[in-house]
Amino acid sequence: MSQSHPLDQLVAACHWIGMKGWAPATGGNMSVRRDGHVCLLSESGKDKGTLTRDDFIEVDIATSQSLSGRKPSAETGLHTLIYRLFPEAGAVLHTHTVNATVLSRVEQGAALLLHGYEMQKSLSGQHTHLDTVAIPVFDNSQDIVALASEIEDYAARFPLRYGFLLRGHGLTCWGEDVSEARRHLEGLEFLFECERQRRLLEKA
Numbered sequence: 443m444s445q446s447h448p449l450d451q452l453v454a455a456c457h458w459i460g461m462k463g464w465a466p467a468t469g470g471n472m473s474v475r476r477d478g479h480v481c482l483l484s485e486s487g488k489d490k491g492t493l494t495r496d497d498f499i500e501v502d503i504a505t506s507q508s509l510s511g512r513k514p515s516a517e518t519g520l521h522t523l524i525y526r527l528f529p530e531a532g533a534v535l536h537t538h539t540v541n542a543t544v545l546s547r548v549e550q551g552a553a554l555l556l557h558g559y560e561m562q563k564s565l566s567g568q569h570t571h572l573d574t575v576a577i578p579v580f581d582n583s584q585d586i587v588a589l590a591s592e593i594e595d596y597a598a599r600f601p602l603r604y605g606f607l608l609r610g611h612g613l614t615c616w617g618e619d620v621s622e623a624r625r626h627l628e629g630l631e632f633l634f635e636c637e638r639q640r641r642l643l644e645k646a
């Protein structure tokens with residue numbers, strides 16, 4: 443997989459996400475960095491589980507503008523923010539899973555705290571279940587410029603790694619390449635499932 447072109451890896455990741463049911467009814471969006479200035483982002487409104495190479499649009503990272511006139515994701519501003527904030531980020535995956543949607547609503551605090559799980563080690567740089575991984579939760583908004591600015595302010599004050607949740611909406615996560623972004627997505631989704639089950643069982 444590491445031998446193939448990053449865009450082919452991203453297309454394969456989209457198909458995998460589709461098969462998992464993590465991008466229902468055209469939800470979700472995905473991108474890969476081409477270089478310091480441009481990323482390739484999924485076209486708005488498409489079924490992300492059946493995308494092909496032609497469904498990705500060149501977007502200027504500095505301005506969030508499409509270079510072709512075609513319409514990239516409604517959430518383009520969040521992808522470009524991540525590429526600007528983290529020069530090492532090479533791919534961004536946004537999904538709409540039930541776990542992320544529900545947990546982000548149930549969680550009243552500013553972050554979902556993950557602690558005590560071996561699978562925290564699926565996240566780069568995590569070496570023990572004894573540490574706490576904080577995944578911030580931002581209130582959802584249709585104003586992506588304002589949301590991006592809120593996330594940028596947060597990142598200036600607190601560490602922001604792996605991803606963030608949008609309340610009642612989903613997860614946006616990233617990695618240095620498609621492979622790492624996939625691992626972060628799969629690891630976080632597993633942890634969200636565990637956390638949902640734990641909260642349900644401990645309530646009973």
Ligand SMILES: CSC[C@@H](O)[C@@H](O)C(=O)COP(=O)(O)O
Binds near residue numbers: 470488516536
């Ligand atoms: C099913 S509507 C969801 C959209 O509003 C949005 O949240 C989303 O993830 C997909 O938007 P898109 O513009 O196709 O990238």
Ligand SMILES: [Zn+2]
Binds near residue numbers: 470
């Ligand atoms: Zn979305």
